[in-house]
Amino acid sequence: MHLSSSYILSITTFVYLGATAVYLLYWIFRLEKVGLFGTIVTVTGFIMQTVGIGLRWYESYQLGYGHAPLSNLYESLVFFSWVTILVYLVVEIKTKNRVIGAFATPFACLAMAYASFSPNVQDTIQPLIPALQSNWLIAHVITCFLGYASFAVACGFGIMYLIRGDSRKSTSYLLEALPSRRVLDELMHQTIIFGFLWLTVGIITGAVWANQAWGTYWSWDPKETWSLITWFVYATALHARFVRGWAGKKIAYLSIIGFVSVIFTYFGVNFLLSGLHSYGSS
Amino acid sequence: MRLFKRDYLDLGKDELLRRPLKAQWHTIQRTNPRNLKEELKKTFLTITKRVRSKQDVDGGQLYLAEKGKWSYWGVYLIHVSILVIFAGAVFGTFTGFKGRIMLLEGESTDHAVQMDTHGKVKKIPLGFTLKCNDFKVDFYPNGAPKLFKSDLSILENGQEVLNRSILVNSPLTYKGVTFYQSSYQSVPDLKIQIVSSKGEQKILDLSAFDKGLWPQKGLLIGIIKYLPNVHGAPAARLYIGDASGNQGDAVWLLKGHNKEIQIGKETYRLSLISAKEKFMTGLQVKKDPGVWIVWLGCTIMIIGFGIVFWVGHRRTWLWIGQDGNRLDIILAGQTNKNRVSFEREFTKIKEAINKQLGEP
Numbered sequence: 039m040h041l042s043s044s045y046i047l048s049i050t051t052f053v054y055l056g057a058t059a060v061y062l063l064y065w066i067f068r069l070e071k072v073g074l075f076g077t078i079v080t081v082t083g084f085i086m087q088t089v090g091i092g093l094r095w096y097e098s099y100q101l102g103y104g105h106a107p108l109s110n111l112y113e114s115l116v117f118f119s120w121v122t123i124l125v126y127l128v129v130e131i132k133t134k135n136r137v138i139g140a141f142a143t144p145f146a147c148l149a150m151a152y153a154s155f156s157p158n159v160q161d162t163i164q165p166l167i168p169a170l171q172s173n174w175l176i177a178h179v180i181t182c183f184l185g186y187a188s189f190a191v192a193c194g195f196g197i198m199y200l201i202r203g204d205s206r207k208s209t210s211y212l213l214e215a216l217p218s219r220r221v222l223d224e225l226m227h228q229t230i231i232f233g234f235l236w237l238t239v240g241i242i243t244g245a246v247w248a249n250q251a252w253g254t255y256w257s258w259d260p261k262e263t264w265s266l267i268t269w270f271v272y273a274t275a276l277h278a279r280f281v282r283g284w285a286g287k288k289i290a291y292l293s294i295i296g297f298v299s300v301i302f303t304y305f306g307v308n309f310l311l312s313g314l315h316s317y318g319s320s
Numbered sequence: 321m322r323l324f325k326r327d328y329l330d331l332g333k334d335e336l337l338r339r340p341l342k343a344q345w346h347t348i349q350r351t352n353p354r355n356l357k358e359e360l361k362k363t364f365l366t367i368t369k370r371v372r373s374k375q376d377v378d379g380g381q382l383y384l385a386e387k388g389k390w391s392y393w394g395v396y397l398i399h400v401s402i403l404v405i406f407a408g409a410v411f412g413t414f415t416g417f418k419g420r421i422m423l424l425e426g427e428s429t430d431h432a433v434q435m436d437t438h439g440k441v442k443k444i445p446l447g448f449t450l451k452c453n454d455f456k457v458d459f460y461p462n463g464a465p466k467l468f469k470s471d472l473s474i475l476e477n478g479q480e481v482l483n484r485s486i487l488v489n490s491p492l493t494y495k496g497v498t499f500y501q502s503s504y505q506s507v508p509d510l511k512i513q514i515v516s517s518k519g520e521q522k523i524l525d526l527s528a529f530d531k532g533l534w535p536q537k538g539l540l541i542g543i544i545k546y547l548p549n550v551h552g553a554p555a556a557r558l559y560i561g562d563a564s565g566n567q568g569d570a571v572w573l574l575k576g577h578n579k580e581i582q583i584g585k586e587t588y589r590l591s592l593i594s595a596k597e598k599f600m601t602g603l604q605v606k607k608d609p610g611v612w613i614v615w616l617g618c619t620i621m622i623i624g625f626g627i628v629f630w631v632g633h634r635r636t637w638l639w640i641g642q643d644g645n646r647l648d649i650i651l652a653g654q655t656n657k658n659r660v661s662f663e664r665e666f667t668k669i670k671e672a673i674n675k676q677l678g679e680p
Contacts, residue, residue: 103460164462164464165460165462165464165466167464167465167466168465168466168467168468168487168488168489168501169488169489171487171488171489172489174489231629235625235629238621238622238625239622242618242621242622245614245618246615246618247489249611250489250490250491251488251489251500252500252502252604253418253491253498253500253502253604253605253606253608254418254606255611255614256409280395
């Protein structure tokens with residue numbers, strides 16, 4: 039049987055689904071072996087996905103198109119899920135807490151499921167139209183999605199923070215396993231900073247590219263406007279923390295609101311509003 | 321700002337012991353404590369580089385090595401960068417322009433066209449002449465566009481000074497004016513033969529935006545619509561009438577089929593001899609002297625983020641007090657970023673002092 043990239047990538051969906059299930063089991067039963075297995079499953083999925091992306095890149099050359107797999111909705115979803123897992127794995131290594139996996143892997147799994155099984159998303163490799171034929175494509179998409187994925191993970195932390203409850207009060211068996219509120223707050227803050235930096239660079243690379251392709255670095259295209267709105271949401275969160283000393287619950291809500299804005303920037307704009315980024319919708 | 325202004329040498333012994341990183345020694349009797357003091361100071365200086373000191377702090381001497389205090393300014397840099405970007409955008413709006421040029425292959429122009437919000441057309445002189453030599457469009461097998469390419473020449477006083485092809489992502493800049501490939505149109509280029517009932521004949525070259533004239537007969541012909549393929553042959557709908565515009569008619573002409581039409585008292589036989597397609601390239605024209613200010617702002621912003629998120633304010637204190645022939649030593653440290661690498665540096669100093677004191 040011919041092993042195509044989209045086949046490998048669709049299997050990755052199930053591997054991430056499995057990883058989510060194992061991390062949930064780990065959360066419930068708290069057996070170190072189960073947790074380790076969760077990491078192994080996630081890393082396996084990550085390697086498969088990396089191979090899938092690489093193969094897709096190779097396939098595009100075989101078709102005579104030859105471009106990095108970052109050019110349409112399908113490819114961006116795959117890449118989003120890949121970066122989310124990457125950011126999560128870094129967090130896992132740094133914090134040595136695997137329960138976080140139960141909150142981060144679902145994002146990657148959902149993105150892959152949507153990419154692979156939604157009838158709205160075409161998984162065929164399409165050639166690059168002239169506007170996309172630029173090296174800025176890679177820089178722009180990678181930086182934006184590093185931002186998006188960090189915000190997804192930050193949103194995961196926000197949700198964890200809100201269900202964690204006050205650690206001084208007696209908490210249930212399940213909530214105990216989550217990192218402490220102080221740690222979650224710090225992680226949330228760091229991932230937001232990391233995402234914010236990349237979103238900023240993503241917007242700037244987009245502006246440089248637009249200036250080169252169309253002669254306007256900013257044209258109030260819906261995608262541009264919404265990415266700016268997202269940028270302001272996170273800028274607000276950072277200012278609230280630095281200036282007003284906001285932390286914890288309020289930042290957790292902001293990180294969730296911010297991610298809703300990311301989702302809208304990513305999908306909503308493609309489907310509801312037309313504009314320069316419309317090639318991202320099929 | 322408060323953090324920046326604060327003098328971190330203005331601390332007492334007790335405050336040093338409240339820092340996140342600290343070490344304390346209490347030496348045994350020494351024959352020459354003054355010498356040891358000097359040596360300790362030297363060690364501290366070689367590892368930490370710039371050191372300030374203060375006498376008589378709780379009966380001892382306090383040394384402070386500070387690094388990255390300026391990082392508190394990073395946050396201002398970010399906010400200033402936003403102003404720089406706005407300044408660049410405003411400067412560009414007032415000193416530059418944006419316009420469009422539509423050029424048929426072979427055609428040239430010395431101005432761009434700008435449409436204001438009321439739909440009024442304004443001509444902006446370029447200061448030189450731009451010529452489109454050729455336009456090419458290419459498609460992928462699936463029908464998606466693959467390439468839009470215009471071969472452009474810049475002419476100064478009728479002399480060609482520059483010749484280059486532009487693509488969508490690769491514009492041409494000359495004297496601060498940049499030309500971007502933005503669109504194209506295909507335009508019919510027809511050859512039409514007209515024969516009058518008296519046997520006089522005329523061949524007219526017609527393109528979409530021109531009118532063809534037969535002055536001797538007072539005839540005017542224009543293209544209304546062009547279809548490249550009607551049952552395998554090109555077809556055009558033409559307007560034909562007298563030059564005064566009093567009489568006229570529209571007629572479909574299919575290649576290979578003649579058509580007769582009566583204008584006034586005369587009958588003409590029309591035939592389409594050849595039909596070609598010509599391209600018209602659509603260029604976006606821009607002059608924006610402010611764009612570099614915008615890029616400068618973006619760069620400052622990224623540098624600002626780098627400083628705010630990665631450069632920490634590191635403080636290392638060394639306090640040496642003398643108690644007879646014994647030395648009292650306190651080493652303390654604090655940072656607001658990247659604790660791990662700071663701790664490594666701190667341990668290095670600690671070990672060096674241990675070695676000097678002859679302790680394990």
